[in-house]
Amino acid sequence: MxxxxxxxxxxxxxxxxxxxxFLLTPLLIFTGIPPAVAVATVTSQTxxxxxxxxxxxxxxxxxxxxxxxxxxxxxIVGSSLGVFVFRLLxxxxxxxxxxxxxxxxxxxxxxxxxxxxxxxxxINSREGNRPPARMPGQHSWVLGLPMKMKFRRxxxxxxxxxxxxxxxxxxxxGSVLGIGGGFIMVPALIYLLRVPTSIVIGTSLIYILVTxxxxxxxxxxTNQTVDVVLALCLMIGGVFGAQFGAQLGQKLxxxxxxxxxxxxxxxxxxxxxxNLVLKPEELYxxxxxxxxxxxxx
Amino acid sequence: xTRYLLIALILSFVSSSAGAESVTMALSAERVGITSNFSxxxxxxxxxxxxxxxxxxxxxxxxxxxxxxGPPVDVVTRKKERIFGVWINRNSRTxxxxxxxxALNSNRPPDDIAQSxxxxxxxxxxxxxxxxxxxxxxxxxxxxxxxxxxxxxxxxNNDLFSMKTDGVEFLNKKLFKSHIRIPPRVPVGTYxxxxxxxxxxxxxxxxxxxxxxxxxxxxxxxxxxxxxxGLLFGAFAVLLAIFVGWFGGLVFRRE
Numbered sequence: 001m002x003x004x005x006x007x008x009x010x011x012x013x014x015x016x017x018x019x020x021x022f023l024l025t026p027l028l029i030f031t032g033i034p035p036a037v038a039v040a041t042v043t044s045q046t047x048x049x050x051x052x053x054x055x056x057x058x059x060x061x062x063x064x065x066x067x068x069x070x071x072x073x074x075x076i077v078g079s080s081l082g083v084f085v086f087r088l089l090x091x092x093x094x095x096x097x098x099x100x101x102x103x104x105x106x107x108x109x110x111x112x113x114x115x116x117x118x119x120x121x122x123i124n125s126r127e128g129n130r131p132p133a134r135m136p137g138q139h140s141w142v143l144g145l146p147m148k149m150k151f152r153r154x155x156x157x158x159x160x161x162x163x164x165x166x167x168x169x170x171x172x173x174g175s176v177l178g179i180g181g182g183f184i185m186v187p188a189l190i191y192l193l194r195v196p197t198s199i200v201i202g203t204s205l206i207y208i209l210v211t212x213x214x215x216x217x218x219x220x221x222t223n224q225t226v227d228v229v230l231a232l233c234l235m236i237g238g239v240f241g242a243q244f245g246a247q248l249g250q251k252l253x254x255x256x257x258x259x260x261x262x263x264x265x266x267x268x269x270x271x272x273x274x275n276l277v278l279k280p281e282e283l284y285x286x287x288x289x290x291x292x293x294x295x296x297x
Numbered sequence: 298x299t300r301y302l303l304i305a306l307i308l309s310f311v312s313s314s315a316g317a318e319s320v321t322m323a324l325s326a327e328r329v330g331i332t333s334n335f336s337x338x339x340x341x342x343x344x345x346x347x348x349x350x351x352x353x354x355x356x357x358x359x360x361x362x363x364x365x366x367g368p369p370v371d372v373v374t375r376k377k378e379r380i381f382g383v384w385i386n387r388n389s390r391t392x393x394x395x396x397x398x399x400a401l402n403s404n405r406p407p408d409d410i411a412q413s414x415x416x417x418x419x420x421x422x423x424x425x426x427x428x429x430x431x432x433x434x435x436x437x438x439x440x441x442x443x444x445x446x447x448x449x450x451x452x453x454n455n456d457l458f459s460m461k462t463d464g465v466e467f468l469n470k471k472l473f474k475s476h477i478r479i480p481p482r483v484p485v486g487t488y489x490x491x492x493x494x495x496x497x498x499x500x501x502x503x504x505x506x507x508x509x510x511x512x513x514x515x516x517x518x519x520x521x522x523x524x525x526x527g528l529l530f531g532a533f534a535v536l537l538a539i540f541v542g543w544f545g546g547l548v549f550r551r552e
Binding site: 044045047048049050051052053055056093094096097101209213216217218219220221222224226228229231232235236239240242243276277278279280282283284285286287288289290291292 | 530
């Protein structure tokens, strides 16, 4: 069952070219795995799914190491913060709620954005219009912030502040929600920092690999919620599923693919909404603070 | 001389009324190992009621209650309430040192066996489990019983709290056995198996034994590792992930 789930999500991630954590974590939660375990376990699965990609980009040298290390520095701070907050929320019993609400807002906004964009693209291509070219050379104010740094590989000279900020916020989200964040990192690097597209994916993969590794170790040591058997099933399923997904993905058209993914993301988001609003069958829950293994009852 | 005789007589009378019956018990297994394909098991409790020669035979039959208690836990029980249309954990109650597992087997309903006071003092029956509330918590004071009730219900849903009022079988008048179901997903730790012998509502004898429930084999290894060496365990998980990712990439690159 778990292998199948890993394979299904791996298939989707290969098909759409996304990491899949933001679908895998909800899927695990919906099948009844405690959110805390789902998040921490998917974090380790994300490491596996980003490794093979990161390696192949490494071989092609399509990575800006300096940019990646700055992002990672932020990512480590962000994910440490995330795991700490995760622990805090768990102790006060509001972790499940925060995870659900975050996923709801996050998936529905992304789903809507994707749908809108892909429908527009479909209409455009039907009418024979070419997509409007982006205006080159237009710099966003964030790049003009102080503490400028040269990133030779990306041919950039920008402030480190947005770079660190990006690393911190995606690292934070990643460790609280169990997502790699590639699908936010990639557009952010392209549109915000204007990193050349050829380097973006490799750099983002390296970032995910390192940040999620750190998050996994932190989750395991502070929350003890990494289920390694579950993780292994998901990893194996994911690695295989991704290959078949990628093969099919090449046969489908981009806009349709994105519309499909948008719908899927939106549906998962709505499912969280339903769960939050519907009266739960069981109002009560309990969590064990301390199990006294040694002393008899 | 007559004084000593009198004392001896009184002593013998006291001892015969207090300790006339005793119970000897044995478990079919003293250890339960949870392996990765563990789907529950059954422990049989055997018991023999003994009487010394001086006791008069009793007209009424014996009643037997077998209680198995799992390792104690501190637990916080929470209740969801609707706030702005969304169901949110609101009130909570923290209980200290309550059983994580409770199974009761008896030859007839405990309420028929003894008066409620005797059942309460020995915590016989799900309703008689004591739920001590943590006093130093910031939780609003108030009724804890609904939270205790919820804990019982949630545990019962997973077969971790159970009562079987026809669960004790007499092989003859003094020999009995009882099958205790150990369901999957039982908590690990030291369990206590208790046997109570009643006659006409009076507790005559009591005995107890320890039962160990632990993870076994690979499961044990992983479980201990994750609890005791969280940091190393995390590092191991990462290495495993990198290996699987690398290996997967290798396999599919050839094709």
